Amino acid sequence: xxxxxxxxxAGLGTRMKSALPKTLHNIAGRPMLHHLLASASxxxxxxxxxxxxxxxxxxxxxxxxxxxxxxxxxxxxxxxxQAEALFGDGEVAVLYADNPLISxxxxxxLLHRRTQADVGLALLxxxxxxxxxxxxxxxxxxxxxxxxxFSDASEAExxxxxxxxxxxCAAAADMRRWLQAVxxxxxxGEFYLTDLVELARREGGHVAAVExxxxxxxxxxxxxELSEAEASVQARMRRAAMEAGxxxxxxxxxxxxxxxxxxADVTVEPHVVFGPGVVxxxxxxxxxxxxxxxxxxxxxxxIGPYARLRTGTTIGTGAHVGNFVELKATSLGDGAKANHLSxxxxxxxxxxxxxxxxxxTCNYDGYTKHRxxxxxxxxxxxxxxLVAPLSLGDGAFTAAGSVITKDVAADAMAFGRAPQTxxxxxxxxxxxxxxxxx
Numbered sequence: 001x002x003x004x005x006x007x008x009x010a011g012l013g014t015r016m017k018s019a020l021p022k023t024l025h026n027i028a029g030r031p032m033l034h035h036l037l038a039s040a041s042x043x044x045x046x047x048x049x050x051x052x053x054x055x056x057x058x059x060x061x062x063x064x065x066x067x068x069x070x071x072x073x074x075x076x077x078x079x080x081x082q083a084e085a086l087f088g089d090g091e092v093a094v095l096y097a098d099n100p101l102i103s104x105x106x107x108x109x110l111l112h113r114r115t116q117a118d119v120g121l122a123l124l125x126x127x128x129x130x131x132x133x134x135x136x137x138x139x140x141x142x143x144x145x146x147x148x149x150f151s152d153a154s155e156a157e158x159x160x161x162x163x164x165x166x167x168x169c170a171a172a173a174d175m176r177r178w179l180q181a182v183x184x185x186x187x188x189g190e191f192y193l194t195d196l197v198e199l200a201r202r203e204g205g206h207v208a209a210v211e212x213x214x215x216x217x218x219x220x221x222x223x224x225e226l227s228e229a230e231a232s233v234q235a236r237m238r239r240a241a242m243e244a245g246x247x248x249x250x251x252x253x254x255x256x257x258x259x260x261x262x263x264a265d266v267t268v269e270p271h272v273v274f275g276p277g278v279v280x281x282x283x284x285x286x287x288x289x290x291x292x293x294x295x296x297x298x299x300x301x302x303i304g305p306y307a308r309l310r311t312g313t314t315i316g317t318g319a320h321v322g323n324f325v326e327l328k329a330t331s332l333g334d335g336a337k338a339n340h341l342s343x344x345x346x347x348x349x350x351x352x353x354x355x356x357x358x359x360x361t362c363n364y365d366g367y368t369k370h371r372x373x374x375x376x377x378x379x380x381x382x383x384x385x386l387v388a389p390l391s392l393g394d395g396a397f398t399a400a401g402s403v404i405t406k407d408v409a410a411d412a413m414a415f416g417r418a419p420q421t422x423x424x425x426x427x428x429x430x431x432x433x434x435x436x437x438x
Contacts, residue, residue: 012073
C-alpha cells in the first residue's frame with residue numbers, strides 16, 4: 001500500500017502581516033513547512049505540496065517534493081483536488097502547512113485507524129484547554145457524526161471539548177470522489193474539506209476521530225500563535241534534553257534549534273542560545289550568556305560565559321573559550337585556551353596553546369579571507385594582532401602587544417612592537433601645563 005500526504009500551503013497568511021509567506025516563518029530555527037515535511041517524510045511514501053500562484057519561495061522550500069499550484073483560492077477541498085493526479089492508489093492524507101507540529105507517531109496512528117475495516121474516513125481531533133472558535137467534532141457510538149463550525153454551533157455543541165484539527169485521511173479513490181462532490185453553497189462560496197465527513201457518512205461509511213495532543217495540532221495564523229508554538233517546541237526539547245542526561249540550570253532561559261545535539265553530562269548555564277548545527281559532547285560546560293551556532297564542542301570543554309562560537313568552529317577536548325571571546329571557522333585544539341576578549345577567525349590553534357587576552361586574528365583584507373595557523377604549545381601574548389596569512393610554529397612565543405605580520409618559526413620568540421622610550425620629567429611638565437590655575 002502506497003501512502004501520499006497532500007500538504008496545503010497556498011494560504012496568504014494575512015494575519016501574520018509579513019512579506020514572508022506564513023509557512024516559511026521559523027519555529028526552532030527552521031520553517032514551519034520543513035517541520036511538517038520532516039514528520040510526513042517518516043510516514044508517507046509520497047508528498048505533494050499545494051501552493052498558491054506567485055509562491056515561488058514556498059515551492060522552492062518544498063523541494064524535492066512534488067508541487068502543484070492552486071491558481072484560484074476557492075477553499076481547502078479545491079486546494080486538495082489540485083493534487084488529484086498525484087493521489088496514487090493507496091491512502092491519502094490532507095495536511096496543513098500552518099499546522100506544522102504533528103508528530104510522525106500521530107500520523108502513523110491516523111493511517112492505522114483509517115485502514116481498519118470499520119473506517120472509511122479518519123480525522124485528527126484534539127481537546128485544547130481553550131476550545132475558543134475551533135470547529136467541534138460531534139460523535140455517537142464511537143464515530144464522528146459531523147463537524148460543526150463554532151459560528152453555527154448551539155450552546156450545547158459549543159460545550160463539546162473535542163475539536164477539529166482539519167487533517168483527513170481516506171483511500172485515494174474515496175478521497176478523489178468525495179472532493180469532486182464537494183459543493184460551495186455556503187456563505188463564502190468556498191469548497192470546504194470538512195464537507196467530506198458528511199459525504200462519507202452519506203455513503204454509509206464510518207468516520208473515526210484520532211485524538212492527539214493540542215500542542216501537536218495547533219494551527220498557526222498570527223505572530224502570537226507563532227510565539228506560542230515556539231514556546232511549546234522549546235519546552236518539549238528542554239524536557240527531552242534533561243531526560244537524556246543534560247543539566248539545564250535554568251531551563252526556561254535556554255533556547256534550542258531543531259537539530260541541537262547535546263550529549264549526556266553536558267551542563268548548560270542560564271541564558272544560552274543554540275543556533276543551527278550545534279553538537280556538544282559529554283562533560284562540556286556551556287556557561288551563561290553564550291551563543292553557539294554551526295559548531296562542534298568536544299568533551300569536557302568549557303565555553304563562556306559570554307562566548308560566541310560561529311559556523312565552522314570546533315573545540316577540542318578540555319579546551320577553554322572564555323568571556324567575550326568569538327571564534328569563527330576556527331579549530332581550537334585539545335587543552336587550548338582563549339580565555340579573554342579575543343577574536344579568532346579562519347584559524348587553527350594547536351593543542352595546549354594559550355591565546356592571550358585581547359588577541360585577534362586579522363583574517364580579512366577587504367576582499368579575501370586569509371587563514372592563521374598556530375601550532376601546539378604556543379604562547380600568544382596579550383593584545384597580539386596576528387595578520388593573516390600567518391603561521392606560528394609549535395612552541396612559538398609572541399610578546400604582549402605585538403603586531404605579527406611574518407611567520408614565526410617553531411620555538412622562536414617574536415617581538416612585533418616599537419621599543420619603549422622614556423622622557424624623564426615630561427609627565428610633570430604635561431600636568432603643570434594643563435592643570436587649572438588656582
